[in-house]
Amino acid sequence: MGWIDWLIVIVPTAFVMGLGMYSKKYVHGVADFLSAGRCAGRYVLSMGDVASALAVTGLIAYVEVHYKTGFAIAFWNSLIAPLTIAMGLYGYCTYRFRETRAMSLGQVLEMRYTRPFRIFASALRSISEMLANMIMPAIAARFFIYFLDLPHRITLCGFSIPTFMLVIIVCLILAISLICFGGTLSMLIADSVQGMVLFPLMVVFVIFILWKFSWTQEIIPVMNDRVPGESFLNSFDVKNLRDFNLLMVFLTVVTSILHRASWIGAGYSTAAKSPHEQKMAGVLGTWRNALNGLFYLLIALGIITVLNHRNFSGIAREVKINLSGHIATELVSPANRKDFMTRIRAVPEMKHEIGKDLPLSHKADLDTPYMKAAHQAFRDYEGEAEGNSKFQQYRTLYYQLMMASGMHRLLPPVIMGMFCLLMILAMISTDDTRIFSASLTVTQDVILPFYKTPPSPQQHIWLLRIVSIGIGIFYCCGSLFMAQLDYINLFVTIMTMMWMGGCGPVMIFGLYSRFGNTCGAFASLVSGMVLALGGIVVQRNWADIVYPFLAARGWEVPLGAFLETVSAPLNPYVVWKMDPVKFPINSYEIYLVTMFITLAIYCIVSFATQKEPFNLDRLLHRGIYSDSGEEKKPVRMTLRTILGKMVGITSEYTLGDRVIAWSVFWYSFVYHFLICFVMVVIWNLISPWPVEWWGTYFFIKTLLIPCVVAFVSTFWFGIGGFRDLVRLFRDLEHREADILDNGQVDGNVSLADRARFARLEAEKKSQEKQ
Numbered sequence: 001m002g003w004i005d006w007l008i009v010i011v012p013t014a015f016v017m018g019l020g021m022y023s024k025k026y027v028h029g030v031a032d033f034l035s036a037g038r039c040a041g042r043y044v045l046s047m048g049d050v051a052s053a054l055a056v057t058g059l060i061a062y063v064e065v066h067y068k069t070g071f072a073i074a075f076w077n078s079l080i081a082p083l084t085i086a087m088g089l090y091g092y093c094t095y096r097f098r099e100t101r102a103m104s105l106g107q108v109l110e111m112r113y114t115r116p117f118r119i120f121a122s123a124l125r126s127i128s129e130m131l132a133n134m135i136m137p138a139i140a141a142r143f144f145i146y147f148l149d150l151p152h153r154i155t156l157c158g159f160s161i162p163t164f165m166l167v168i169i170v171c172l173i174l175a176i177s178l179i180c181f182g183g184t185l186s187m188l189i190a191d192s193v194q195g196m197v198l199f200p201l202m203v204v205f206v207i208f209i210l211w212k213f214s215w216t217q218e219i220i221p222v223m224n225d226r227v228p229g230e231s232f233l234n235s236f237d238v239k240n241l242r243d244f245n246l247l248m249v250f251l252t253v254v255t256s257i258l259h260r261a262s263w264i265g266a267g268y269s270t271a272a273k274s275p276h277e278q279k280m281a282g283v284l285g286t287w288r289n290a291l292n293g294l295f296y297l298l299i300a301l302g303i304i305t306v307l308n309h310r311n312f313s314g315i316a317r318e319v320k321i322n323l324s325g326h327i328a329t330e331l332v333s334p335a336n337r338k339d340f341m342t343r344i345r346a347v348p349e350m351k352h353e354i355g356k357d358l359p360l361s362h363k364a365d366l367d368t369p370y371m372k373a374a375h376q377a378f379r380d381y382e383g384e385a386e387g388n389s390k391f392q393q394y395r396t397l398y399y400q401l402m403m404a405s406g407m408h409r410l411l412p413p414v415i416m417g418m419f420c421l422l423m424i425l426a427m428i429s430t431d432d433t434r435i436f437s438a439s440l441t442v443t444q445d446v447i448l449p450f451y452k453t454p455p456s457p458q459q460h461i462w463l464l465r466i467v468s469i470g471i472g473i474f475y476c477c478g479s480l481f482m483a484q485l486d487y488i489n490l491f492v493t494i495m496t497m498m499w500m501g502g503c504g505p506v507m508i509f510g511l512y513s514r515f516g517n518t519c520g521a522f523a524s525l526v527s528g529m530v531l532a533l534g535g536i537v538v539q540r541n542w543a544d545i546v547y548p549f550l551a552a553r554g555w556e557v558p559l560g561a562f563l564e565t566v567s568a569p570l571n572p573y574v575v576w577k578m579d580p581v582k583f584p585i586n587s588y589e590i591y592l593v594t595m596f597i598t599l600a601i602y603c604i605v606s607f608a609t610q611k612e613p614f615n616l617d618r619l620l621h622r623g624i625y626s627d628s629g630e631e632k633k634p635v636r637m638t639l640r641t642i643l644g645k646m647v648g649i650t651s652e653y654t655l656g657d658r659v660i661a662w663s664v665f666w667y668s669f670v671y672h673f674l675i676c677f678v679m680v681v682i683w684n685l686i687s688p689w690p691v692e693w694w695g696t697y698f699f700i701k702t703l704l705i706p707c708v709v710a711f712v713s714t715f716w717f718g719i720g721g722f723r724d725l726v727r728l729f730r731d732l733e734h735r736e737a738d739i740l741d742n743g744q745v746d747g748n749v750s751l752a753d754r755a756r757f758a759r760l761e762a763e764k765k766s767q768e769k770q
Helices: 003-026 030-038 042-053 056-069 072-090 094-100 105-112 115-133 136-147 163-212 215-224 246-258 275-308 310-331 334-345 368-382 384-410 415-450 457-481 488-512 518-540 542-552 556-570 587-609 616-620 639-647 655-686 691-742 751-769
Strands: 153-156 159-162
Touching: 003 163, 003 415, 030 163, 030 457, 042 163, 042 275, 042 691, 056 072, 056 136, 056 275, 056 384, 056 415, 056 488, 072 246, 072 655, 094 105, 094 275, 094 488, 094 616, 105 115, 105 415, 105 488, 105 616, 115 415, 115 457, 115 488, 115 518, 136 163, 136 310, 136 384, 136 415, 136 457, 153 163, 159 163, 163 275, 163 415, 163 457, 163 691, 215 275, 215 691, 246 488, 246 587, 275 310, 275 384, 275 655, 275 691, 310 334, 310 368, 310 384, 334 368, 368 384, 384 415, 384 542, 415 457, 488 518, 488 587, 518 542, 518 587, 542 556, 655 691
Parallel strands: none
Antiparallel strands: 153 159
């Protein structure tokens, strides 16, 4: 990158960090540090969520999935649309969580179950979350090394330091600094500003990709060049896709319902002014996510086209050789590195003629020659078992980082600097959110319950900072020493399954039912944890320990036959076939089976041990336990009120809120679900579309309409976010003035603030005397 690119990166990043530091002056107590004083408006929350949702890891994972599936599977995700919109409009789980007035998930668990369960569940959630997220800094660090084509070692003060370690440390320092400045308040303000920067940056890249590639001459021909059963366009021709197929869609539906509340309680989910503002921020998410989805989609399409269309065959070869060179630096010994790269360079330029050459497939695509060369090389260097394990790492890094290497070769100056800025801001917002989420759970729900006397506000805040730093160190060590052996989504799934495998019924029954008790909750979590640990151990040691152990005893053949027999009824969506490199059962399949088992265990154990129904009104501060002074009158059921209920409208909704709710309903449910999904499914069942029609369909649904929505929402959210951010600062300044005028300097205010307020009050009295 040139000096202009570096200026584009450094100046906005420094401004965001400076704003986070400045916001520290408004933190006067634990509520500010944990929940931003609960004074955030809907647009600030939405803009903050833009930054949190746009993650380096998320973009890489998205490209990984769509490089293997194209558009076709994404069509079936429309099944989730009515479910998502209904949960957002009704405030499913989020509204009831705010009604409990808890500041963390653990507090809800203690109120609903018991304190020992709170400690156990919170510790399990934290461990699971940290194991899943500890590879995020490593993924981001590798992305920047590959994207900027940095050397793998640099010399500082005469010492040779791994660039990988240095980038990880810098990434974590930026994220932890924001946390230590002001907790949720600093993160929310910084993320809101980042969101206002990221929106126009994403628009620039949408325009660039649309200008760089021809939809009809390059993108669609590449997407159409697939064997039957693995179509990237025809959503009714996907039966042979593996890992990311219709089973993944079904799993997404199940988890959307069962795990809505599983990660609630951290960050911005407690920062809203009221439950209604929190609910409206979720409703606005439909419009906010339009640009995110469009950006992810076009980046994935750009990479797929560059690496598979003959117009870019020369660039594709450069990308794959450069990518393999970086990976070889990590995995291949110096003695074998030159030979490895000779084998990779021996693969000729792949000028694939679409329509003349055989269509591509999962088993034979333009990456296959590189995979075969690398696999054979690792076997020659390391032997059968260790070679398979090394190849598994190579394949994982290859698909994970092809986007970084591809964008390095594709982007011109200035645009490259803007993309680097976008990724750095996305990295900061993601890392700080995930670190703080884990530190909040550890502090609030694991450490504090052991205190005999509550700590002072300042001790509480410093404890949160220390725990955040400790988790940052854990992430650093995990990134340096943990090898990822699977796709990002599958890796995160298997790691979070320690918590999510059994927590779904605990949370949903806990918030919505009088049924269920502590025994059932413990049984569900423990069984989910045990099943998850078993899956992790087998998956991570399959190629180098488990499979060689089975092969040495001749068990691999009968076990393979057993797995194929068991999975046969669900073929072709579930295929358990023996493989020496990868465990036959993927993480999604393990996860789905685990959730159904733990749901049954929760119900059975609770039914056997529950003595009396739980008092849910007390948990939610309803009925005789309400202290708000507001009496909720019954609503007369008419056609109008029924429609309003269906959209989630309540008496709290203003005219503007109703317009937003109805617009989201019509766009998400009527247009996306009924017209673009239900009608298309019925049409294809009666008269299947030719594949060319699918190209036109996806152009309209995933590109044309989202472009219009994205460009409008950019201005809308920019204006709304700026207005709410100004209001937030104004409210914070007014609160400081009230503290000064009314002498409200109490235990919730830090010693530094006490001194500052005392100085300001002395100056004020001096001015009055004069």
